[in-house]
Amino acid sequence: MGNFSEDYLRTYWPEEPHTPAMWEDNIALMRAYFASASTLLTYFSRPLKMLDISTGPTLAPLLGMLRCVDEVQLSDYLEENRRFLQTLPVEYWRNYVQLLATGTDDPLPLPAEMLRRLAELRSANPPIEVDLFRPDPFPGGFDTSRFDLVTMHFVADSITSSVEQYF
Numbered sequence: 001m002g003n004f005s006e007d008y009l010r011t012y013w014p015e016e017p018h019t020p021a022m023w024e025d026n027i028a029l030m031r032a033y034f035a036s037a038s039t040l041l042t043y044f045s046r047p048l049k050m051l052d053i054s055t056g057p058t059l060a061p062l063l064g065m066l067r068c069v070d071e072v073q074l075s076d077y078l079e080e081n082r083r084f085l086q087t088l089p090v091e092y093w094r095n096y097v098q099l100l101a102t103g104t105d106d107p108l109p110l111p112a113e114m115l116r117r118l119a120e121l122r123s124a125n126p127p128i129e130v131d132l133f134r135p136d137p138f139p140g141g142f143d144t145s146r147f148d149l150v151t152m153h154f155v156a157d158s159i160t161s162s163v164e165q166y167f
Helices: 004-012 020-044 060-068 079-087 090-102 111-124
Strands: 048-052 069-073 149-151
Touching: 004 079, 020 060, 020 090, 048 060, 060 069, 060 090, 060 111, 060 149, 069 111, 079 111, 090 111
Parallel strands: 048 069, 048 149
Antiparallel strands: none
16 A cells, blocks of 8 residues: 555455455445435436535545436545545446446446446546635635535544534
């Protein structure tokens, strides 16, 4: 490994199922993201513009949400994670695409098409800086009002040390 982003990804979102418990957790998460996307698509009847807060070095939530978004803005506090999100080959997620394809009765695009779409969405808008402890978390008056969907996965509970700070 070489850096925090790679280490995190390979520890918590391994490319191959070398840790059965972790792999099973990830399968459950991916299917939950996918089910959420299905519900959102049914409710809104159109693709959404998604802002993901503190994305970290993983594209797993976005992969699970592909079917309900037509634009995404990723963000993270660490510059290293923001760079990593842009440079990690999307082929890293090929096994997760296969999991989605086998876990649903809904028709899905071919795996290659899903990976192409993942690459397209993540590169359309470079990840931006976010700091949830600032009064204005995004730099330069970033307009969040254009987004229909705001997501945040395992962040607030990870960066706070008390219930009061969390809320």
